[in-house]
Amino acid sequence: MDKTNLVIEKLLEHPVTDHVVLSRSRTETHHIRFSNNSVNRENLSKLEEEVNAEVGYEGRTGSYRTNDLSEAGIRHAVNKAYEAAKLLPKDPEYMPPVTESEFAAVRNFTPVFGELADENKYGILENAFKELKKAGLNSAGSLSTNPYKVEVSNNKGVRASHANCYSIFSLTAMTGNSSFKDSHYSKDFSDYDGEAFLANVIRNAGLSKNPAPLEPGKYTVVLSPSAVEELLMMFLWYNLDAKAIDEGRSALSKRAGQRIADEAVHIYSRPDHEKISLFPFCAQDAMPFIDFDMIKDGKLARPWCSRFYAARKGLRPTGRGPANVIFEGTEKSPEKLIAGVENGLYVNSFWYIRLVDLMDGIFTGMTRDGLFRIKDGKLAGSVNNFRFNQSIFDLFRNTAEIGKEKGMLYTSIPTITVRDFNFVSKTEF
Amino acid sequence: MENLSEIANYLKGKKARFADAREHLFREREIHTEDVRVEQITEQNVSGVGIKVLYENGWGYASTSATDMDSLRKAADKALALAKNADRSAAGKVELAAEPRHDAKFATKIKEDPFEVSVGDAVGALLRAGETILKGKDVIKAGSHLIFRNMKKKYANTEGSLIETEVYTVLTRIEATARANGEVKSRHYFPAPMNAGYEYFRGLDFQPNAERIAAEAREHCFAKSCAAGPSTLILDPEHLSLTMHESVGHPTELDRVLGYEESCAGRSFATMDKLNNFRYGSEIVNLVADNTLEGGLASCGYDDEGVECQKWHIVKDGILSGYGVNRELAHKMKMARANGTTRATKYSDVPITRMPNLYLAPGKKPLSKEELIAHTESGIYIEGMGSFSIDQMRLNMQFGGDAFWEIKNGKLAGMLKDVVYNAISYEFWRSCDAIADERSFQRSGFLTCGKGDPMQLAQMTHGASPARFRNIMVRRAK
Numbered sequence: 019m020d021k022t023n024l025v026i027e028k029l030l031e032h033p034v035t036d037h038v039v040l041s042r043s044r045t046e047t048h049h050i051r052f053s054n055n056s057v058n059r060e061n062l063s064k065l066e067e068e069v070n071a072e073v074g075y076e077g078r079t080g081s082y083r084t085n086d087l088s089e090a091g092i093r094h095a096v097n098k099a100y101e102a103a104k105l106l107p108k109d110p111e112y113m114p115p116v117t118e119s120e121f122a123a124v125r126n127f128t129p130v131f132g133e134l135a136d137e138n139k140y141g142i143l144e145n146a147f148k149e150l151k152k153a154g155l156n157s158a159g160s161l162s163t164n165p166y167k168v169e170v171s172n173n174k175g176v177r178a179s180h181a182n183c184y185s186i187f188s189l190t191a192m193t194g195n196s197s198f199k200d201s202h203y204s205k206d207f208s209d210y211d212g213e214a215f216l217a218n219v220i221r222n223a224g225l226s227k228n229p230a231p232l233e234p235g236k237y238t239v240v241l242s243p244s245a246v247e248e249l250l251m252m253f254l255w256y257n258l259d260a261k262a263i264d265e266g267r268s269a270l271s272k273r274a275g276q277r278i279a280d281e282a283v284h285i286y287s288r289p290d291h292e293k294i295s296l297f298p299f300c301a302q303d304a305m306p307f308i309d310f311d312m313i314k315d316g317k318l319a320r321p322w323c324s325r326f327y328a329a330r331k332g333l334r335p336t337g338r339g340p341a342n343v344i345f346e347g348t349e350k351s352p353e354k355l356i357a358g359v360e361n362g363l364y365v366n367s368f369w370y371i372r373l374v375d376l377m378d379g380i381f382t383g384m385t386r387d388g389l390f391r392i393k394d395g396k397l398a399g400s401v402n403n404f405r406f407n408q409s410i411f412d413l414f415r416n417t418a419e420i421g422k423e424k425g426m427l428y429t430s431i432p433t434i435t436v437r438d439f440n441f442v443s444k445t446e447f
Numbered sequence: 448m449e450n451l452s453e454i455a456n457y458l459k460g461k462k463a464r465f466a467d468a469r470e471h472l473f474r475e476r477e478i479h480t481e482d483v484r485v486e487q488i489t490e491q492n493v494s495g496v497g498i499k500v501l502y503e504n505g506w507g508y509a510s511t512s513a514t515d516m517d518s519l520r521k522a523a524d525k526a527l528a529l530a531k532n533a534d535r536s537a538a539g540k541v542e543l544a545a546e547p548r549h550d551a552k553f554a555t556k557i558k559e560d561p562f563e564v565s566v567g568d569a570v571g572a573l574l575r576a577g578e579t580i581l582k583g584k585d586v587i588k589a590g591s592h593l594i595f596r597n598m599k600k601k602y603a604n605t606e607g608s609l610i611e612t613e614v615y616t617v618l619t620r621i622e623a624t625a626r627a628n629g630e631v632k633s634r635h636y637f638p639a640p641m642n643a644g645y646e647y648f649r650g651l652d653f654q655p656n657a658e659r660i661a662a663e664a665r666e667h668c669f670a671k672s673c674a675a676g677p678s679t680l681i682l683d684p685e686h687l688s689l690t691m692h693e694s695v696g697h698p699t700e701l702d703r704v705l706g707y708e709e710s711c712a713g714r715s716f717a718t719m720d721k722l723n724n725f726r727y728g729s730e731i732v733n734l735v736a737d738n739t740l741e742g743g744l745a746s747c748g749y750d751d752e753g754v755e756c757q758k759w760h761i762v763k764d765g766i767l768s769g770y771g772v773n774r775e776l777a778h779k780m781k782m783a784r785a786n787g788t789t790r791a792t793k794y795s796d797v798p799i800t801r802m803p804n805l806y807l808a809p810g811k812k813p814l815s816k817e818e819l820i821a822h823t824e825s826g827i828y829i830e831g832m833g834s835f836s837i838d839q840m841r842l843n844m845q846f847g848g849d850a851f852w853e854i855k856n857g858k859l860a861g862m863l864k865d866v867v868y869n870a871i872s873y874e875f876w877r878s879c880d881a882i883a884d885e886r887s888f889q890r891s892g893f894l895t896c897g898k899g900d901p902m903q904l905a906q907m908t909h910g911a912s913p914a915r916f917r918n919i920m921v922r923r924a925k
Contacts, residue, residue, distance in 0.1 A: 047901070049900070049901055050533075051710075051900050052536075053706050053707045053708075053709060053710070054538050054705075054706050054707075055536070055538060056533075056536045056537055056538035057505065057506075057532070057533035057536050057537075058506065058533075058707055059499075059506040059508070059775065059797055059799070060508070060797045060799065060899060060900060060901075061505070061506055061507055061508060061529050061530070061532075061533045061797075062507075062508040062509065062510070062529070062795075062797050062901075063507075063508070063509045063510075063525050063526070063529060064509070064510045064795040065510075065511070065512075066512070066795055067512065068493065078485075079488075080488055080490075081487075081488070081489045081490070082489070082490045082491070082492070083489065083490070083491035083492070083493070084491070084492050084493065085492075085493045085494065085495065085512045086492070086494075086512075095492075098490060099490075102488055102490065102566050105565055105566050105567035105570070106485050106488065106566070106567070106570060107483075107484070107485065107570070107574065109484050109485060110484055111484060111486075136528070136529070136532060137532075140532045140533075140535065140536070143536065144535065144536055147536055156706065158706060158707075158708075158709035158710035159710040160710065160900045162901075188710060189710075190709055190710045192706075192709065197709070199710070265587060265588065266587060266626050266631060267587070267588060267624060267626075267631060369713070369838065369839055370836040370837060370838070370839075371836070372834045372835055372836045373834055374834045374847065374867060374924045374925075375865070375924045375925045376631065377630070377631055378925050380924060380925055382834060382836045382845050382867070383836055384836065384837075384838040384839070384843065386713075386838070386839055403838060403843075405836070405838070405843050405845060405869070407845075407867075407922070407924075409925075442869070442922065443843060443845075443869050443920075444843070445838045445840070445842050445843035445871075446716070446840070446842050446843075446871065447838075447840055447842070
């Protein structure tokens with residue numbers, strides 16, 4: 019037990035109230051950003067260690083976060099949280115700290131990840147710069163490694179701890195008038211196949227060159243996993259909260275029991291998914307994340323809910339953001355999905371997605387970093403980027419094919435084919 | 448301050464071409480209410496030192512939460528090692544624009560420190576507003592958000608500058624949601640966020656605004672759907688703040704123009720070859736960057752690379768006239784000096800080019816908001832911010848709003864719903880044919896402008912008088 023945890027134990031031994039939760043986080047980030055085929059000023063190393071004190075007092079809760087991890091610093095945080103709580107009105111949704119019996123349901127896991135020397139990380143980048151320059155391409159992106167540890171301790175005896183790591187290499191390759199982006203998600207880059215990754219980016223960046231003019235309209239689209247992820251997460255974030263649904267503030271409020279998607283659409287969460295696993299419990303209160311289906315057989319299966327709301331409904335809480343989001347895929351490759359489209363578009367990424375109409379689930383956004391024409395089942399050059407205004411329910415209903423999942427940071431999402439995707443205007447590139 | 452100078456000089460002794468050290472305290476109190484309960488109250492107090500070094504032509508940055516000399520030296524060594532790694536792939540010579548040596552202090556003028564006032568006071572004001580909102584007919588939800596922020600910095604560099612700054616910020620917003628006529632609509636009151644003390648929050652008039660937004664949220668549920676097609680728009684200052692932020696502020700950050708943001712926030716259509724010759728807007732459009740604006744959210748005296756805050760034109764008489772420029776890129780513009788708009792959010796963040804305070808200058812001819820509407824035969828008047836989206840080159844933009852009214856024969860003729868408009872950004876500004884005068888000028892702004900990788904959230908003020916735009920494509924949201 020290090021000094022900080024000794025202080026935490028000391029403060030929990032004689033808690034200021036019957037509700038003290040001390041959560042500690044430690045993230046060691048090495049982040050290398052690059053542009054124009056060279057490392058730029060966002061080339062940084064940071065070690066961030068913080069403690070958040072949450073103190074409840076007679077049905078009210080205050081919190082205070084500090085990176086002063088001395089005894090005085092943490093004690094100050096506890097006192098400030100306590101002072102704040104005392105000044106608040108009683109909260110009808112107050113919840114006491116997580117108990118040991120609630121925490122017992124946690125399924126912790128121990129990810130394995132290795133060290134990655136600075137030399138290797140810069141080596142990955144220097145090789146990418148060399149290959150892209152050779153192909154006459156420019157580049158921008160970032161490479162980062164982020165080992166972290168979260169610990170939650172409370173005066174009810176809960177001691178939760180989890181160490182993990184995520185690493186991302188994100189690369190945009192540019193021609194003079196187009197771009198293509200791909201990202202490699204990893205624990206430590208030991209699974210990074212530079213040759214294959216760069217070959218794919220270079221090939222597609224070349225294909226993106228000189229986008230042909232095309233008018234907006236309704237097209238059959240093959241959406242890459244990252245494109246699907248961006249739209250899906252926006253939809254879930256705005257609409258899946260159980261309280262909002264019950265209070266009529268979600269697009270799902272008026273669709274209770276209705277089919278909202280093709281029956282093949284299955285979206286769920288598994289905290290200990292073999293690839294997409296970041297936290298086994300909530301880093302604020304140690305409540306274990308659970309397995310649950312969000313959309314199954316084309317219908318809403320289970321919304322997200324807080325501890326308070328779950329208790330009211332007699333359910334297990336999911337967190338108001340689950341451990342991860344998995345859209346169940348198949349074994350069909352992206353190429354197979356593309357081969358099934360006679361005339362359509364392949365969307366590599368979306369950008370700047372925003373809600374247009376909450377109750378009808380309509381979102382807007384742009385295509386970006388690779389919009390390709392599909393002709394007779396093959397990619398046939400790129401076209402200018404489009405804006406879409408698209409109902410997520412129409413998208414779910416018009417999902418014609420589901421392909422293979424790709425594991426990203428928080429999600430595992432397949433490539434999908436969607437009919438009648440609604441592009442409403444174009445841009446100048 | 449001495450330890451910061453010492454660390455900068457330590458790096459100079461290790462052959463750094465340039466180095467700086469910034470001690471940075473970030474303190475924030477945040478309150479969210481839902482109906483008449485406090486949903487969340489949090490406070491954070493995070494501080495440390497960030498050290499930036501230029502070795503040959505490579506940059507490195509390392510930070511530490513400890514401020515003893517041993518920890519600072521370790522962070523300095525790490526930053527230097529990173530810079531040496533970066534230098535291996537350097538694209539060319541890094542040249543820093545000259546900046547006079549400053550020995551200076553800056554502080555937001557405040558009367559009352561928000562952190563010294565009991566949280567109960569602010570909570571009371573927000574919950575009373577919530578109570579009022581919930582009394583509105585068909586209102587199903589009230590909400591509010593409040594942020595008090597304090598950023599205290601000490602800065603030293605190898606050129607001998609010693610700068611201390613302290614900024615206080617206040618942001619608040621209340622919201623009403625109504626359900627009626629098969630619709631659910633929200634309406635907000637968002638007074639301009641300001642660099643100010645608690646006295647600014649105290650002076651806000653929540654009660655009448657709470658009543659108004661509750662009534663307008665309900666009225667919006669009964670509004671008729673807009674007609675699609677080209678229309679005349681009159682946009683209020685808060686709405687224009689978002690429009691100018693996305694379609695002028697971001698595309699004129701020089702680091703974006705030169706590809707440094709390509710992988711995240713994107714690039715820009717406003718390339719350097721267009722400087723001083725590209726018609727960005729009509730002749731009456733003047734967009735002014737001003738980090739010296741009193742109470743402006745980006746007004747901090749000196750930026751995080753030791754450059755004094757300044758005022759300049761981004762668009763002058765409709766022509767693209769300037770960019771936000773850091774010390775590294777100034778020479779690309781043949782500028783002798785950067786313009787003081789490089790900032791970091793926390794100690795662990797690298798300072799990057801951030802949007803300055805940016806405002807649309809009021810019209811020069813006498814014209815009130817009421818006269819502007821009266822002189823408009825038909826169109827749509829839009830207040831507040833709603834849906835917003837723009838492509839990564841900052842061309843194709845689509846905006847909604849918080850509330851919409853039909854203009855008929857020079858009068859507001861009832862609310863509309865489902866309004867979004869779509870334009871190419873420079874065509875939008877070129878279509879501006881009238882701007883109300885300074886009597887209608889209002890500020891707004893943001894604390895959540897995302898940029899950088901890792902992402903940082905920065906703050907800046909915007910402002911405008913209501914302005915009219917012709918022939919803008921309006922679409923129905925559904």
